[in-house]
Amino acid sequence: MLLSNKYTKYLNGNYIVSTDSTGVFLSKRCLRYDEELISEFPDSIDLKITNKCFWGCPYCHENSTPEGSSFNLSETINILDQLPHVPIEIAIGGGNILEVKKDAVELIKWMKERGLRPRITVNSKDLVLKYEDLSELINLIDVFGISIENLYLIDKIRDLSINNFKTAVFHVIAGIISPQDLFKLASEEYHSILILGYKQWGRALNTKIPDLKETRKVVKTIIENKSSYNCSALGFDNLAIEQLDIKNLVPKSLWKNIYLGDEGSHSMYIDAVERKFAITSRSPERTSWNDIKLLDYYDKINNRRKI
Numbered sequence: 681m682l683l684s685n686k687y688t689k690y691l692n693g694n695y696i697v698s699t700d701s702t703g704v705f706l707s708k709r710c711l712r713y714d715e716e717l718i719s720e721f722p723d724s725i726d727l728k729i730t731n732k733c734f735w736g737c738p739y740c741h742e743n744s745t746p747e748g749s750s751f752n753l754s755e756t757i758n759i760l761d762q763l764p765h766v767p768i769e770i771a772i773g774g775g776n777i778l779e780v781k782k783d784a785v786e787l788i789k790w791m792k793e794r795g796l797r798p799r800i801t802v803n804s805k806d807l808v809l810k811y812e813d814l815s816e817l818i819n820l821i822d823v824f825g826i827s828i829e830n831l832y833l834i835d836k837i838r839d840l841s842i843n844n845f846k847t848a849v850f851h852v853i854a855g856i857i858s859p860q861d862l863f864k865l866a867s868e869e870y871h872s873i874l875i876l877g878y879k880q881w882g883r884a885l886n887t888k889i890p891d892l893k894e895t896r897k898v899v900k901t902i903i904e905n906k907s908s909y910n911c912s913a914l915g916f917d918n919l920a921i922e923q924l925d926i927k928n929l930v931p932k933s934l935w936k937n938i939y940l941g942d943e944g945s946h947s948m949y950i951d952a953v954e955r956k957f958a959i960t961s962r963s964p965e966r967t968s969w970n971d972i973k974l975l976d977y978y979d980k981i982n983n984r985r986k987i
């Protein structure tokens with residue numbers, strides 16, 4: 681149920697979701713004081729639309745390759761059309777979405793017409809080398825992520841007038857980006873930073889999680905002295921929260937207001953290439969979208985009724 685014609689608030693289950701003008705989550709507030717947040721549909725979805733990518737990152741949790749397969753546009757739209765008409769965040773990724781640019785553009789346009797909030801994540805190397813190809817996608821959305829391993833390309837990204845983009849979020853992986861680069865990224869005038877956990881999945885399966893002690897020290901310093909840093913926001917996915925023990929780095933009074941919930945409690949993953957649902961992209965338990973409707977699957981993973 682939409683509570684604002686400016687797409688800034690909507691009702692999900694027993695709570696109200698508030699967003700800013702770009703659709704970034706600001707808060708979730710229960711209708712009754714101190715109740716547990718219980719959602720009827722996901723507030724956010726990770727959507728994989730291709731497994732094709734030639735970069736060959738050794739830690740790619742999707743195990744993408746140059747020969748990878750891609751999604752079917754009409755089938756994927758039919759699945760997403762089962763969602764309510766509210767600004768649910770859909771993070772579109774792969775693989776490399778440039779490999780399916782034409783269909784990705786059509787998907788994003790449909791999402792916007794439908795009232796959904798599409799996001800994309802692009803590789804920093806693609807941003808520098810293929811900006812003209814990416815610009816059509818970037819110009820369609822309010823927020824986009826830049827996946828970056830180190831600051832090697834940061835000056836070239838700055839040359840693209842990145843600060844003039846509507847909103848950019850630098851995506852870094854704990855243990856891949858060095859603590860020194862993370863510190864510098866937060867210290868200089870950049871946009872928001874999202875720290876992702878190191879996923880032992882895909883090509884990183886059976887690899888050892890890097891030592892994160894120094895990274896955690898940097899994160900602790902940034903949190904404790906946020907007013908001294910220029911990143912507009914610092915966020916974490918659930919895996920990074922666990923690996924970096926973020927809960928013990930923030931005051932208890934603040935934790936309740938900023939934590940958006942356990943995996944699967946307000947989010948889910950859709951692999952449109954394999955046509956499957958999962959709780960997260962690293963979950964081995966997958967369900968074909970031909971066997972269950974999207975909202976029934978979401979209800980199932982939240983254990984509110986038996987399927």
